[in-house]
Amino acid sequence: MxxxxxxxxxxxxxxxxxxxxxxxxxxxxxxxxxxxxxxxxxxxxxxxxxxxxxxxxxxxxxxxxxxxxxxxxxxxxxxxxxxxxxxxxxxxxxxxxxxxxxxxxxxxxTDYSAVAQLLDRAGIAPETPFLLRGSGGMAKAVVAALRDRGHRQGTIIARNRATGQGLADLYGFIWTPELQTQTAPLIVNVTPLGMKGPEAAQLAFPQAAIVAAETVFDVVALPSDTPLMRAAEALGKTCISGAExxxxxxxxxxxxxxxxxxxxxxxxxxxxxxxxx
Known part of the structure; x- marks a missing residue:
């Protein structure tokens, strides 16, 4: 003992x-x-x-x-x-x-440093393009960590033009209010979609984007098995969870x-x- x-x-x-x-x-x-x-x-x-x-x-x-x-x-x-x-x-x-x-x-x-460490652990190359949904405070930490790792191709998806375009412009990425048919090797959810509450059952990205991705990152911590994480795991994708x-x-x-x-x-x-x- x-x-x-x-x-x-x-x-x-x-x-x-x-x-x-x-x-x-x-x-x-x-x-x-x-x-x-x-x-x-x-x-x-x-x-x-x-x-x-x-x-x-x-x-x-x-x-x-x-x-x-x-x-x-x-x-x-x-x-x-x-x-x-x-x-x-x-x-x-x-x-x-x-x-x-x-x-x-x-x-x-430590959000910023945790995200950077988890991306490193997952072996994600700095040149990997990404789609990121969200534009709040945590999104800023994730986008900054991506930029500082050397990511140069990224799209911020956010309905709020002021925060979404502001975040994209601040770190040199593209902003769009809605995800259409875009795909990327790395997709990141930094919204409440999938979190406990009224949005718990919502999928943060369409199935086509999940299928096309290599790595799926969802910052929602409670629950950690969000619809996005379950869909990604079922497809055998590399996953990074909010619990991590x-x-x-x-x-x-x-x-x-x-x-x-x-x-x-x-x-x-x-x-x-x-x-x-």
Whole structure:
């Protein structure tokens, strides 16, 4: 039987990490706290929301909160309230992680780095053309990661002209409001299509685009077996799921906060625990 260090009881030395989101979820809290427990770390992680972002950031600084995950709609709004941006956040002007070093708050974007790592792991060549559906905050992280890997041929599909064309122009790609007959070796969904709720049964790309693709990437994490992922898996395509993004970006946050990189087996166990209801 594997033994783990004993986690100290919560006390004055306990370090707090947190998240800020409009709709707080449980994955991050369960993932981080499970790793703290398994590694015997004197840390606690708690999810929050706020209607007063400047006060929340002031609290992080004043109370010595070690780290903060940042979700929509705060990813860009926090930038003027912190002291600097690391390269991953500066590349896209979007922050999903704040690290507090003795009162200095630095912004990172572990979504960006997670996407880049997953594309590398899948062996996708930088010259691979892509179709990407979506133009929100996460789409910006994915498009920036693709551009910075060297992808030069890509189409952003988004009904919202302002955000869709703006995103395409920012990174040097093409925008179209609707997907017609276009296909590409890499297709990426960065919309809520397939997510739990009213759009859970919708396929993010038509069957013809899935058949023509070599790799299918869906950032929807809950559920990870979206209609797009099921269709791609049935065709034997290389698949990258939103669950992989969620775990890898949370892992990189954990490393930033604690300075410790857990063994892969422990990460898998914590991820499984975090997904369980």
């Amino acid at each position: 594997t033994t783990h260090p004993v986690k100290p009881p919560i006390g004055p030395a306990t370090r707090l990490c947190m998240s800020l989101a409009a709709r707080p979820g449980q994955f991050g809290s369960r993932f981080h706290n499970r790793l703290y427990e398994r590694l015997g770390l004197d840390f606690v992680y708690k999810a929050f929301t706020t209607t007063d972002l400047p006060a929340a950031l002031g609290g992080i600084r004043a109370l010595g909160i070690r780290g903060c995950a940042v979700s929509m709609p705060f990813k860009e709004a926090v930038i003027p309230l912190i002291d600097g941006l690391e390269g991953s956040a500066a590349a896209i002007d979007s922050v999903n992680t704040i690290v507090n070093d003795d009162g200095r708050l630095t912004g990172y974007n 993004v969620a775990v890898l970006q949370a892992l990189e946050q954990f490393v930033l906060y604690t300075g410790i990189r857990p063994d892969p087996e422990l990460v898998d166990e914590a991820a499984a625990f975090a997904r369980a209801t």
